[in-house]
Amino acid sequence: MNATSKPPLSYRDAGVDIEAGERLVDAISPMAKATARAGVMGGLGGFGALFDLKAAGYTDPVLVSGTDGVGTKLMLAFETGIHNTVGIDLVAMCANDVLAQGAEPLFFLDYFATGKLESGIAEAVIAGIAEGCRLSGCALVGGETAEMPGMYPPGHYDLAGFVVGAVDRDKVLPRMGDMGQGDVLIGIASSGPHSNGYSLVRRIVAREGLFYGGPSPFSNAQTLGEALLTPTRLYAQMVLPLIRSGRVKGLAHITGGGLTENTPRMCPDSLVPKIDRTSWTPPPVFQWLQAAGGVETDEMHRTFNMGIGMVLAVSPNDAASVMADLKAAGEDPRVVGELASA
Template structure:
């Protein structure tokens, strides 16, 4: 007989029993984020969703995929993992709602070096909460334990959503015209973009600790940085019941200057009055601490605006009243003007009145 030890998968770093315990922990979280159309429970090879096409004249499926990025580094540093799942859902569903699509279901991919069931369950709790906020079902996902691929205690997240919109109701910006009004809906922080620069400025250049509370912040720095991305789905669909929205832009990487042109006809440009909304303290701490030029701030961060709506002139006041009634903070931040062939499609006015 051989004296060699009988090796198992666990000896190689993969704990199947921990994986099964993790599945048991997240079953109620997945059930919480469900819809009547979901036909399967967690544990199957694929998620089944009964798509009722008869509800639409000409249904079009809309999809989006994204991750959380280096914001995860803050979660690792603070050992807090119950909010990044909300970010994951938000980055996907906000991208499809701008086209008028209702998010139907969501899938996630969670990869780590060593499975820690309770920590992973915290992550899925955030994903479940994000799906509840967006009104979509958490229909499935994948958890991969890959020893040697990630530093101890670290993981990565990716997500994917599918939504639907009737072909006649797709919002693509093609109806935008000169004279339309630009409304900005407030973000509640950095959302999920610009964290590489934010960490460099705050932690390296300024030497701050995540437990510090710089002047102007209402909470410790780490808490402010981990605020989850706002999910605007329910707000947008409330507006669409009564108002015309010609175009929308989710303000993520690239900021206002690169995301708004994605929905503008080539003959149109947007002039943004940068003085029309107050800049949140966290952004000003970053700007001053890193000596960041205004143009860089507007291109790297959302700078206080998480979602932009372009609406017909004369409807903006009613829309702003509705947004306030829904608990949103929003402002009229600009207007649509004519764009010549060689002009930029977003102009930031009022920068000269702000410190560089």
């Protein structure tokens, strides 16, 4: 058969369904619109997203950006078929990072890539992204959905996100020049491992011979998969008022590396965080992981957040009022340590 007699090929023949992509855009547009906030200009469909910082209320703004993914926690979504929580994780990992610089998350864009768009999966993931944006007060202004045949096994996808935030210049964190010996470290609870340490989590589950659809050994009325897919907490709405009050000198988002590696990131070289590990009790998920995996305590604290998702550095004179404001917001904050001379 010569070249002229070969049947014509289309993009659909190559495995890419443009119509499916268009249907997805139609399905997610109401989700994105529901996250609109002051400053957003226009809607989905342009080549770029516009945002008016003046309309958002900033006078001398500094832009802060962050990007992240969900890591191997995605493997639990694939194995359980639960796809509506990892989008929350995606937003949280980005939004909490820019919050640590004092910034309000303003808008978010996602990247969803898969071998073949499967009915309901992308919509569930993006519904989670929209929920994460709602919880953090930022707008979902766009993203990219890529259908790439042959790149991913059936049912698998990759997920990444990008957030832009803003903070007025005089509120940028950390304020290292204002930090001093004796400053108090206040911890705010996590919801579990968040999105870190899941390669170790999965190894422990496999070695124990457990199934994600079976009962959770550390929580009631949930399967193991549901419990481990508990999404990352978003801290912006509770912490931004404290930042704007001027009482917070530094913030640490406790991600990979745990308290051990993340709290020093907000400190000047002259100071080190002294964490009192007896000041709180790690939630049951961490107790189970340590016991089942035989993980040493230092390794646990270097891998997981151990129940503390965000740490605030404040003056001893402000500690009581910050604790009171967090309690009024429904939190159970703990003094987890202090800053000491290096």
